[in-house]
Amino acid sequence: MRNLEKSDLTLLIAVAVLTLFAPFILNPFPADSAMAQFNAGYPDLMQRFVIFGIFAIGFNILFGLTGYLSFGHAAFLGVGSYAAVWMFKLLSMNVIPAIILSVIVAGLFSLLIGFVSLRRSGIYFSILTLAFAQMMFALAYSVLTPITGGETGLQLALDDPRILGQSQTAEGNIPVPGLFGLEMRDSFDLAIGSWVFTFNIGYYFCALVLIAAFYLAIRIFRSPFGMMLRAVKSNQQRMNYTGLNTRPYTLAAFVISGMYAGLAGGLMASMDPLAGAERMQWTASGEVVLMTILGGAGTLIGPVLGAGFIKYFENIFSKINATILHEWFAFLPDGLEDFIVAVLYPFIGKGWHLTLGILFMMVVIFLPGGLVEGGQRIAAWAKRRKSGQGSTGNKTEPAE
């Protein structure tokens, strides 16, 4: 933590507190109340928050800093997952070697794909990465079925060698991923009054990894390397005439973000030891783009916020159905109730994409800096109100 700027340290502490206390923060409603369905503090979803947070932090190092929009980053997440599951099959159920291999394999793939794709910039770069990702998806889905499990995905089996572990447990089951005896799926519940908080080992493992990944991102952002990446986005011509070779800078950013994606993929497989090709599909690549832009591309905290926001929507908003809507509006006269439910219905349940789409459009149009810009505007507004003067001094603050 040495030599961290004060504002960065505050940010890091905020992220650490938010992730470590997430089981409380995400479960604000009593378990038996009507609002309980808005609780997001169950292990499965919390794990997804952090894992996609890591994915988006890495993606932001490429897109947020250099401006190179990769449309194929899910491919690296996918290979990370496959690598981890293979490690579980062949070596042991310990998550550490699995995650290390995920990062290395994703790094190698991103080195290759980045080397080719970065010969072009702008839309051509995006198309190249998309093409690579779709090729990898197609390979994983059919051609390479012996390695990837094809349509069914790669799963653990009772007869896997697991040379450093056991092929099956004493009870004849497939062992579960763990960390030196701690099983990732283990949780314990803490009931306080009518609230129930769940603490899951897998989640806390992911959370620690996220904090480390976030810390590393801060270091990169504040380093000369991070500044060079922003310079790439700003003016490549000037960089070339300043004696800097832009190619290795962009390639390094691409590989680093690919390794973050691999880390996320490895964690995903560690939480639930299977890997499927759909993780590599272009919709998954698009999702991380949405997360980064929604949260605020080029900012440190933005991608984490964006990832949490989208995953919350996906899991919570999509669970609201017509019956629940009717319950909410039951106090209204029948005709009006039916009308309001009919109007809202397309935006909930399976229609949550519609709501997300509208929100995304609004953010892009009114808050180009994403949720972070929204936060900054609110803070600036509060400050102005506090100081009681309507100064219009629009200070242009450097992007974080």
Add this chain to the structure above:
Amino acid sequence: MGILEVKNVGKRFGGLQALSDVNLSVKENSVHAIIGPNGAGKSTLLNCLVGKLIPDTGSVMFDGQSVLGRAPYEINQMGISRVFQTPEIFGDLTVMENMLIPCFAKRDGAFELNAIRSISEQKDVLEKAEQMLVEMNMADKRHMHAAAMSRGDKRRLEIGMCLSQEPRLLLLDEPTAGMARADTNNTIDLLKQISEERDITIAIIEHDMHVVFSLANRITVLAQGTPLVEDDPQNIRGNPKVREAYLGESA
């Protein structure tokens, strides 16, 4: 033997012979202006010097080494810095960051994965950039976004960025194009001061005769892709060939 030796350089674009048989020798520590009417090939020549274009024939030697076939960043690392017609700076970055980038490029070379230690820990580079900002009289603007500055300030910053790399040859492409008179004069003063105080060679491409005659101590006149004369300023003024090719248009 000059620091920059251009020999028999020719460049053709399709049917257009942009440069033919260009010979040019820039003496160390001189201010050498290359002038000529529109379409004379000044910019093509400059692009051949910095690696943006590769000439079809001839050679370009800088300090005894050929620059041909090298990428712009490699030529810069050899000691040639270029100032553009429209200031090329990092508009999204702060003035201080603009100054830091060339300082890091000077210290670390074309690529360095300097990704863990923060900028604020690297005092040597910070001090150098700070000193350069003070020298360029821009220390009070250090937190400003570079894009928000005036044209004259952008030019001053760009020149400062080039100087912070301690180049041996500074190439300027119409450094005062599109500037107000006051900004032009400021730029002239700045360049004069640089050429007097530093161990540096300046090659300048310019349209504005006021700028040329204020700065240059050697002038090459380019017309239709080939050098017409190379001489001292006072001789250029009176040269009838030059008048005809260039000054004649307005004089």
